[in-house]
Amino acid sequence: MSTAEKVLVYDRIKGVKQIPLEEFYTSGHRTCQGCESATVMRQFIKAAGPRTVVAGSTGCMYVANTSYMTTPWIVPWMHTQLGAGGSSAVGMAAGLRALMRKNRIPQEKINVISFCGDLGGGDMGLSGISGALQTDYDLLIIMYDNESAANTDIQATGLTTWGAQTTFSPVGRVRRIMHRRWKKNVAAMLAVGHPNCRYVATACATFPPLDFLNKVRKALSVGGPTFIHTYDPCPKGWDFHPRYSHELGELGVRSGLLPLYEIIDGQVVYTYDARKTAKGRIPVREYLSRQGRFAHLTEEDIAYIQRMVDEMWDEWEVPGVAPFRGNLKVPA
Amino acid sequence: MAVAQPVGVYEREDLLTGCQAVAEGIRLANVDVIAAYPIRPYTEVMDAISKIIADGKLDAEYIVADSEHSQFEIVKHAASVGARAFAGSSGTGWMYGFEALVVTATDRLPVLFLVGNRALDDPGAFGVEHNDALAIRDMGWLLCWVATAQEALEHVLLGYRIAEDKRVMMPMALAMDGAFLTHSQHIVRIPSQEAVNRFLPPFDLAERRLHPDNPVSIAPQVNEDWVMEIRRQNWEAARRARGVITAAYEEFNQVFGPRYKPPYYFEEFQTEDAEVVLVGMGTVAMPARTAVRRLREQGHRVGYVNLRWFRPFPTLELRDCLRRFRAVGVIDRDFAHGAPDDGGVLLHEVRSCLYPLRERPAVVNFITGLGGRDVSIQDAIRMYEITQEAARKDRLDGFVTWVGVRE
Numbered sequence: 001m002s003t004a005e006k007v008l009v010y011d012r013i014k015g016v017k018q019i020p021l022e023e024f025y026t027s028g029h030r031t032c033q034g035c036e037s038a039t040v041m042r043q044f045i046k047a048a049g050p051r052t053v054v055a056g057s058t059g060c061m062y063v064a065n066t067s068y069m070t071t072p073w074i075v076p077w078m079h080t081q082l083g084a085g086g087s088s089a090v091g092m093a094a095g096l097r098a099l100m101r102k103n104r105i106p107q108e109k110i111n112v113i114s115f116c117g118d119l120g121g122g123d124m125g126l127s128g129i130s131g132a133l134q135t136d137y138d139l140l141i142i143m144y145d146n147e148s149a150a151n152t153d154i155q156a157t158g159l160t161t162w163g164a165q166t167t168f169s170p171v172g173r174v175r176r177i178m179h180r181r182w183k184k185n186v187a188a189m190l191a192v193g194h195p196n197c198r199y200v201a202t203a204c205a206t207f208p209p210l211d212f213l214n215k216v217r218k219a220l221s222v223g224g225p226t227f228i229h230t231y232d233p234c235p236k237g238w239d240f241h242p243r244y245s246h247e248l249g250e251l252g253v254r255s256g257l258l259p260l261y262e263i264i265d266g267q268v269v270y271t272y273d274a275r276k277t278a279k280g281r282i283p284v285r286e287y288l289s290r291q292g293r294f295a296h297l298t299e300e301d302i303a304y305i306q307r308m309v310d311e312m313w314d315e316w317e318v319p320g321v322a323p324f325r326g327n328l329k330v331p332a
Numbered sequence: 333m334a335v336a337q338p339v340g341v342y343e344r345e346d347l348l349t350g351c352q353a354v355a356e357g358i359r360l361a362n363v364d365v366i367a368a369y370p371i372r373p374y375t376e377v378m379d380a381i382s383k384i385i386a387d388g389k390l391d392a393e394y395i396v397a398d399s400e401h402s403q404f405e406i407v408k409h410a411a412s413v414g415a416r417a418f419a420g421s422s423g424t425g426w427m428y429g430f431e432a433l434v435v436t437a438t439d440r441l442p443v444l445f446l447v448g449n450r451a452l453d454d455p456g457a458f459g460v461e462h463n464d465a466l467a468i469r470d471m472g473w474l475l476c477w478v479a480t481a482q483e484a485l486e487h488v489l490l491g492y493r494i495a496e497d498k499r500v501m502m503p504m505a506l507a508m509d510g511a512f513l514t515h516s517q518h519i520v521r522i523p524s525q526e527a528v529n530r531f532l533p534p535f536d537l538a539e540r541r542l543h544p545d546n547p548v549s550i551a552p553q554v555n556e557d558w559v560m561e562i563r564r565q566n567w568e569a570a571r572r573a574r575g576v577i578t579a580a581y582e583e584f585n586q587v588f589g590p591r592y593k594p595p596y597y598f599e600e601f602q603t604e605d606a607e608v609v610l611v612g613m614g615t616v617a618m619p620a621r622t623a624v625r626r627l628r629e630q631g632h633r634v635g636y637v638n639l640r641w642f643r644p645f646p647t648l649e650l651r652d653c654l655r656r657f658r659a660v661g662v663i664d665r666d667f668a669h670g671a672p673d674d675g676g677v678l679l680h681e682v683r684s685c686l687y688p689l690r691e692r693p694a695v696v697n698f699i700t701g702l703g704g705r706d707v708s709i710q711d712a713i714r715m716y717e718i719t720q721e722a723a724r725k726d727r728l729d730g731f732v733t734w735v736g737v738r739e
Contacts, residue, residue: 091409131398
């Protein structure tokens, strides 16, 4: 039994046969074949159930997802602005709490979930999510991260993997690599800065199986504001065949580039730890070489990414989570 | 106004600033969710509201947001689940949250905002300019200016009443001049809760509320298939608002005594036999009215029209009012650089309103009081003199004078 299960009382889904059959995100959306962000949508609301209100920030999961008169949402859903992932959740939670306290709607637990993409949540909306995680409202913010502005034309964001080709970072005759930002560590950053937030996690919708569903259940059970960052392979943006979406997620996790963890009341739980597997971490090359967006990388580039990932697991005080490396010894 | 009041309508009198008067209105309106973020000068309303809540006089969720954008999104989404919500801002803060202001209107969520008018940066200035609030004039908001603290309190109640009407469902911006009204104290008569409850029904978002028992999808992507029809619905709501506003003032007068005179959208001061008038918004009414009294002592037939409602614009009512005069001087406490005739925003609204008339008064324009610069009685007298000259000489329309500027 993991630490998470010891400290957290929640309705755990123990096997695939226990996954609820009811769908609350159903036909009507227009997402691409192999869309893992759509899998995130389907699973989070399956885990949360029907007594839920949802806000969705602008992004591919708005534009491709929710067309007028063909909405896929069985639960109440409302569009919110690109940078309003945090504030929309606070508004709904505050409104529901006030109305329940003033006896204008029945008292009950209503899940408040807001989702946003990596551009909306990890870049533009970071301040609003920080604000939300300082409140005492019960709410969950899910940042679905497909490493680009996937609706807008696959532009680089602060969460795009170093070196990737996007429409904002094309390969040119003079400059091979235009995107030279290292992937932003949003979940850990939020956990470190918000002691009021009892639950932060990273997840991949399809690997390991059930992991994401149970993380949603935990986030909604622990109380207060919570945050989950999901890694969503995107066939269109990452340039691979849609049939391999789930494999790409698994390779990213097993290579250690996409660390899976939970931070519960300040304690770290590795929900998949490649170091403890028989093979250990697989080389990042196995993940990178499957994607057209990295086709231009040289051996040196891949070695650089591998070195950064090795440091992340071997040198960080909290491996894969917090890039601290001990106290700097300053001469007296 | 020395008129008989129905018994029990007012509970007490107090010395309040414009912001504090709005806070009393928020208490009486039993607002559910309030989101705050500091910026001068509107911010005093949040100081007052937080104290009201801390003292247990209002049961509301009170959230200090991380930015104006979040502040405005919080109240928008609070309204989406059916809560009565309040926020506000000033100047650049208002502009920082502008995206959220636009969607609040297109989502047809009837929140109320206070705009303590402030000059836009750069360079920094705390004082009043109307460009901040005017920026939402095309976005589907109700927008009105108040000139006293009493009006400010009363327009919180009127504002929610009008905004939440099923025929309207538009957000309401209550604008007041920074410093001159936000921070100046007036004696305010505070209505009783019982009287307010008779005037202002509880907010009911009905079939549009976001709740598990009402699983709707709000604001899905529509593109060219439906945007035009949805814009048309907004347009029709803004048209319907005119009738709802009139009815709301009539009912307000029935509950609270004869506070407001038809046509409600503006107030006329000594216009009965006037040849020329000035038209302005907000606290410029004070020097303008004093100038009217002084000029009348010298035999000049001048009057003043204080425009209260900017959106919806009272086209027919103002046209009927202003057609009686030989010349109209429009006071703009705003700028519209490069606009037709290089005039201000209000000039173009008033001129456009008068254009269909065969016999139009001459219309001249004054840009004044920017960045909080005082508009003195002497300034107002000068504006009257220029407008009188326009009436005599039949000077070209749109003649613009900057009043009180170093040249």
